Amino acid sequence: MNTKNLSKKLLKLIDRNIHKVCVPIQNGNSVRLKHLIIRENNYGHLVYDLRDNKQITTTFTKTAAVAIAKNLAEGQNHSIDRIIDLDREIQAKYNKCVQYKSTMINSDNPISIDNANIRYDITWEDVLTLRDSLDQYVFDK
Numbered sequence: 533m534n535t536k537n538l539s540k541k542l543l544k545l546i547d548r549n550i551h552k553v554c555v556p557i558q559n560g561n562s563v564r565l566k567h568l569i570i571r572e573n574n575y576g577h578l579v580y581d582l583r584d585n586k587q588i589t590t591t592f593t594k595t596a597a598v599a600i601a602k603n604l605a606e607g608q609n610h611s612i613d614r615i616i617d618l619d620r621e622i623q624a625k626y627n628k629c630v631q632y633k634s635t636m637i638n639s640d641n642p643i644s645i646d647n648a649n650i651r652y653d654i655t656w657e658d659v660l661t662l663r664d665s666l667d668q669y670v671f672d673k
């Protein structure tokens with residue numbers, strides 16, 4: 533057998549069996565996970581169910597979208613609401629960070645700049661903590 537034939541057979545074998553395993557596959561601007569697909573648009577990340585041909589939810593972070601898709605693919609529907617709540621908290625705190633950053637850039641008052649800097653640091657740490665909480669739903673820890 534030549535190398536091209538062997539690589540084609542290996543690719544067919546992988547494609548045939550990949551849907552049995554819950555592994556996200558990046559394809560262009562979308563991520564596939566079994567029968568679910570995650571697409572990015574201007575409003576966030578959309579999670580679609582290809583079996584029912586319907587949109588499940590829209591999330592702010594890609595991590596939340598992958599966590600929702602993974603839990604749905606594994607049949608664990610009980611944690612979806614918690615993932616959505618974490619995603620909304622991240623969105624709110626991220627927007628606060630943007631506001632504080634804008635204040636630091638545009639303000640002339642040094643007290644206001646210091647205040648915004650402290651608030652930014654605290655809020656950014658909250659965002660990172662919430663993101664780590666989302667990671668626990670994606671990875672088996």
